[in-house]
Amino acid sequence: MLVALSEDQEFFRQTTERFLVQFAPPDALRALRDDPVGFDPAYWRQGAELGWTSLLVAEEFGGGTISGPGLVDLGLVAYEFGRHAAPGPLVATNVVASALSAHGSHPGVLAGLVDGSEIATWPIPAFGPRLGEWRTGVELRRDGDGVVLRGSVRPVESAAQAGHFLVSAHDADGDGSRLTQALVPASASGVSVTPLETVDLTRRFGAVAFDDVRLGPDALVGTPGEAAVDVARQFQVALVMLDAEAVGAMQAGFDMTVEYSFDRYTFGRPLASYQALKHRFADMMAWLEGSHAISDASCIAAAAEDEHAGELLSAAKAYIGQYGADLLQDCVQIHGGIGVTFEHDLHLFLRRFTANRSLAGTPAVHRQHIASYIEAREEAAA
Amino acid sequence: MSAVRAEESAEPGELEDLESFRLRAREFLKANFRPATMDEMRWDFHASEEEELAEIAHERGLQRALFDAGLAGICFPREYGGQGLTPAHQEVLNEELIGYEYPRRTQIPTFSPCATVLLEFGTEEQKLRHLPAILRGDELWMQFLSEPSGGSDVAGALTTAVRDGDQWVLNGSKIWTTGAWWSDWGLCLARTNWDVPKHRGLSVFVFPIHQPAIEVHRIEMLNGSREFCQEFLTDVIVPDTDRVGDVDDGWTVGIRWMFHERMLYTSPYVTHPIGSTPSRMFSGAVYNVAHEAGRLDDPSVRDMVGEARMLELVSEEMSGRVAERMTRGQLSDQAAALVRLGKAQAQTRICTLALEVAEASGAAWAEDTAAANSAVNFLMRQGGSIGGGTVEMARNVVAERVLSMPRERAMDRDIPFRDVPRSRPAQS
Numbered sequence: 083m084l085v086a087l088s089e090d091q092e093f094f095r096q097t098t099e100r101f102l103v104q105f106a107p108p109d110a111l112r113a114l115r116d117d118p119v120g121f122d123p124a125y126w127r128q129g130a131e132l133g134w135t136s137l138l139v140a141e142e143f144g145g146g147t148i149s150g151p152g153l154v155d156l157g158l159v160a161y162e163f164g165r166h167a168a169p170g171p172l173v174a175t176n177v178v179a180s181a182l183s184a185h186g187s188h189p190g191v192l193a194g195l196v197d198g199s200e201i202a203t204w205p206i207p208a209f210g211p212r213l214g215e216w217r218t219g220v221e222l223r224r225d226g227d228g229v230v231l232r233g234s235v236r237p238v239e240s241a242a243q244a245g246h247f248l249v250s251a252h253d254a255d256g257d258g259s260r261l262t263q264a265l266v267p268a269s270a271s272g273v274s275v276t277p278l279e280t281v282d283l284t285r286r287f288g289a290v291a292f293d294d295v296r297l298g299p300d301a302l303v304g305t306p307g308e309a310a311v312d313v314a315r316q317f318q319v320a321l322v323m324l325d326a327e328a329v330g331a332m333q334a335g336f337d338m339t340v341e342y343s344f345d346r347y348t349f350g351r352p353l354a355s356y357q358a359l360k361h362r363f364a365d366m367m368a369w370l371e372g373s374h375a376i377s378d379a380s381c382i383a384a385a386a387e388d389e390h391a392g393e394l395l396s397a398a399k400a401y402i403g404q405y406g407a408d409l410l411q412d413c414v415q416i417h418g419g420i421g422v423t424f425e426h427d428l429h430l431f432l433r434r435f436t437a438n439r440s441l442a443g444t445p446a447v448h449r450q451h452i453a454s455y456i457e458a459r460e461e462a463a464a
Numbered sequence: 465m466s467a468v469r470a471e472e473s474a475e476p477g478e479l480e481d482l483e484s485f486r487l488r489a490r491e492f493l494k495a496n497f498r499p500a501t502m503d504e505m506r507w508d509f510h511a512s513e514e515e516e517l518a519e520i521a522h523e524r525g526l527q528r529a530l531f532d533a534g535l536a537g538i539c540f541p542r543e544y545g546g547q548g549l550t551p552a553h554q555e556v557l558n559e560e561l562i563g564y565e566y567p568r569r570t571q572i573p574t575f576s577p578c579a580t581v582l583l584e585f586g587t588e589e590q591k592l593r594h595l596p597a598i599l600r601g602d603e604l605w606m607q608f609l610s611e612p613s614g615g616s617d618v619a620g621a622l623t624t625a626v627r628d629g630d631q632w633v634l635n636g637s638k639i640w641t642t643g644a645w646w647s648d649w650g651l652c653l654a655r656t657n658w659d660v661p662k663h664r665g666l667s668v669f670v671f672p673i674h675q676p677a678i679e680v681h682r683i684e685m686l687n688g689s690r691e692f693c694q695e696f697l698t699d700v701i702v703p704d705t706d707r708v709g710d711v712d713d714g715w716t717v718g719i720r721w722m723f724h725e726r727m728l729y730t731s732p733y734v735t736h737p738i739g740s741t742p743s744r745m746f747s748g749a750v751y752n753v754a755h756e757a758g759r760l761d762d763p764s765v766r767d768m769v770g771e772a773r774m775l776e777l778v779s780e781e782m783s784g785r786v787a788e789r790m791t792r793g794q795l796s797d798q799a800a801a802l803v804r805l806g807k808a809q810a811q812t813r814i815c816t817l818a819l820e821v822a823e824a825s826g827a828a829w830a831e832d833t834a835a836a837n838s839a840v841n842f843l844m845r846q847g848g849s850i851g852g853g854t855v856e857m858a859r860n861v862v863a864e865r866v867l868s869m870p871r872e873r874a875m876d877r878d879i880p881f882r883d884v885p886r887s888r889p890a891q892s
Contacts, residue, residue: 085788211763340867355870360863367862368782368806375781397774449770450763456751456773457760 083161083329084154084378094148095158097132102166108427111283114169118277119243120284121169123198129170130198134159138180138319143189144196145179151385153322157378160323164330164438167430169284171240173323174203177316178248181263184312187303188265191246202246202265204316205235205290206442211450213392213458216250216313220292222262223254227299229264231272231292237441241275241288244268249292250313253306261309264301271295282437283430314392317442318384321395324438325377325402329370331431331438332406336370338428339363339413353416362412369405376401393455396448403445410435485553489560492533497526497564500737519569520604520646526567527601530735537575537599539732540583545596551732561737568736569643570601576731577724578605578651581668583733585709585717590670594649606673608638608652608695609721613886615640615850616857618653618722619663619715620876620884623697625654632656632669632707634700640851644693645680647673651721657712658882665881666714668721669702677701686843725852726800730787747776747814749841752834753821768817775810782806798865801858808855811848815841 087095105125114120130136137152137159139145148155156176163172175195181204182192194200207218220233231251238247246265253262266273272295275288304312340363343354353359380394388394410432414421421428443451480488511519530536531545538554540546547553579598582591597603614620623636634654644650650673657665673680677700682690709717728734750772759765783803789795795802818838819826825835826842849855863869876884 085785085792085794211766343869352870354863354867357860357872360867360869361856361859363867363869364801364805364859364862365809367867368802368809371786371802372778372782372806375785376778378785379777379781393773394777396770397777400770400774401778446767449768449774450766452770452773453760453766456769460751460755 088149090148098159098162102168106166106168114284120286126170127198135175136196139183143183143192153385157326157381160326161330164327165334167434171201174239177204177319178202180319185304201244203240203244204248205238207250211447213451213454218250218252220251222251229297231295234291236289237278237287238290241290260307262306263303263309265303281433283433320442322381322384325398328402328406328435328438329373329377331435332409335410335413335431339416366409369409373402396451400445400448403439486556489557493564496529500565523567523569524601527570531600544591545599554732558738571734573607574605576733577721580724580733581721603649604647605649606641606644606647608650610640612639616854621653621655623654625656630704632702634697637696639694641693642691659880662876662881663715665712667711668708668714668717670706671702687840723797726804730783747772750818753818753838756834768821772814772817779807779810798861801861805855805858808849812845815845
């Protein structure tokens with residue numbers, strides 16, 4: 083999390099923190115385990131009142147920021163979400179809200195996202211190890227005035243809870259490589275959702291199929307064929323939130339394990355007194371500070387639409403995914419047997435972390451993306 | 465005690481604004497400094513002694529040119545020849561220096577930790593005598609800190625200073641002084657009292673290195689470098705006026721000394737182009753090896769090239785974050801050990817990645833290639849985890865001083881240093 087918050091930002095962060103402490107304590111999370119929705123709609127609407135879904139939305143559509151760049155403020159919310167393994171479609175709704183706001187598209191849906199009455203989600207397209215190789219799995223073709231979507235995407239966060247999908251599709255016009263986006267009502271004929279199982283206790287995922295879904299021209303978001311830049315931006319917004327959540331989860335697991343190391347006695351002394359464990363805590367703290375640092379730097383760069391944002395975001399996703407896993411698994415190890423039980427709280431954070439690590443690119447693919455950035459720089463310099 | 469801040473030496477109204485400072489630095493560099501060559505981006509371990517001395521003379525000249533242009537010692541107070549400006553000005557200079565040659569050997573350890581220690585603990589007379597000379601490039605300094613008997617246990621120094629009227633007589637040996645053979649002055653930690661516990665019997669002295677009572681030996685390292693030296697001190701006479709800090713209170717100085725050493729690459733007292741820190745050079749090396757071998761189409765190689773850059777980016781951002789958290793009082797100064805640890809974690813891995821990408825070209829080579837460098841660097845891989853205090857010490861510091869975990873049991877506390885065991889007992 084950011085080192086230096088303005089007074090407004092700190093107040094905002096604390097408001098979300100207090101809310102989550104009160105309404106998303108570990109026992110409440112456990113109780114949501116078998117809930118098909120994974121969150122209480124009233125909780126979500128209250129969160130929206132706190133600003134959770136309006137930070138990337140222009141003022142004319144009812145949005146607004148705390149500090150200027152809304153993505154930095156949203157990073158604070160996402161960090162608190164991770165630190166409390168909080169329920170709710172934070173990533174999904176914010177990506178869609180930012181895209182609709184950017185294009186002034188579908189103001190009615192947008193208003194619902196802002197006040198928390200609507201849920202929408204962006205099926206994150208698959209992609210290859212080279213930059214810009216999107217594999218949306220969905221084709222969009224023209225049909226008179228309207229368009230027809232065909233294909234499927236998985237996993238899609240909050241698929242069964244969403245009223246709308248922001249679908250990134252390969253446009254059948256031209257060579258098929260260009261991207262076009264459309265906002266698809268979940269109720270549209272030909273849309274079907276198959277729920278999926280997941281490691282996260284409260285986030286829900288589904289596989290979404292578009293079986294010749296016919297839509298009017300008003301379904302399009304942005305300029306047809308020109309959506310690659312939008313998709314890239316949505317991907318950046320998603321990465322910022324996924325990483326901030328992951329770092330929050332790491333911090334929670336680390337703090338909990340440091341406390342435990344002082345409390346737990348064995349052979350007449352606390353775990354914290356064993357050098358073998360002290361050295362592991364030192365390594366963990368270095369990974370944790372590194373994760374905070376790269377998460378913040380990439381968030382600030384993305385908020386400023388800096389040209390290096392993509393590389394920093396890939397570095398963050400790769401580093402946090404790799405070292406965060408080592409950190410949280412070390413936390414489990416240091417807890418011993420209790421660390422792998424459902425009754426302990428540690429797994430709440432391991433779950434959120436693990437889901438986020440797997441979404442929007444694993445460490446390996448992001449490392450390869452970094453190579454693409456280096457290559458582009460070297461070729462430009464040569 | 466915190467570092468002396470540059471702002472204290474000038475009224476806010478007098479400070480040169482950053483933009484005019486930037487333009488001034490830019491124009492000066494364009495007119496007076498050559499563009500950096502690849503050779504200057506890395507240490508050349510095969511240069512002859514004459515070549516190396518010529519480079520050092522050249523760098524002293526660069527330092528002098530910076531001084532004459534009002535660009536030396538940006539954060540040093542004006543009364544000592546500095547500019548009395550802010551860390552932000554230093555950062556601007558470091559940005560403008562990108563792509564230029566710069567006086568590398570005059571920076572570390574001369575400006576930090578040596579000059580920063582003088583700035584914090586030196587007498588007015590010492591500061592007036594040495595700081596302007598350092599800023600002009602006339603005095604290059606070295607740290608006489610580590611000893612052959614113990615690297616990490618710095619406070620266990622055996623080099624002894626005995627008082628003789630208004631002077632001190634020093635005997636012992638120091639080691640791991642980079643470039644002592646071409647340097648001018650030493651900052652030395654020595655034992656002045658053997659009858660008190662180890663941290664309470666140390667004092668700090670300064671003296672010229674080139675004198676008959678000091679013998680300097682050069683040490684050959686695994687990469688061919690002969691920069692490190694060992695010195696033998698035999699009845700070195702130091703006037704009491706060249707003592708830094710109080711008698712037997714040298715550890716107070718030592719703590720700050722080592723703090724500055726750990727924070728070198730984010731120090732506002734050091735001038736170097738941004739991106740010249742060792743970690744960045746290492747990451748580029750992995751790409752260079754891959755490029756040279758034509759392996760950039762191999763996904764596993766791309767993975768490794770990306771990993772190196774990832775580690776470098778995180779290491780840089782982490783240094784900045786921890787430094788800022790210490791400045792803001794969110795973390796104690798001891799958290800500098802986190803930066804040290806993070807850099808070592810990154811460097812060791814990056815070293816291994818370069819060798820991995822080199823494949824068999826890392827086993828044998830005909831000419832000086834990136835692959836050859838990766839192999840030689842690999843031999844020295846642990847250097848970054850040993851020098852400046854081992855990572856094991858850094859881990860202890862993080863656990864005990866930052867996370868407040870119980871201290872390791874020490875066998876040398878609360879007893880006179882002369883009674884501390886220093887070697888394996890004789891077998892009976």
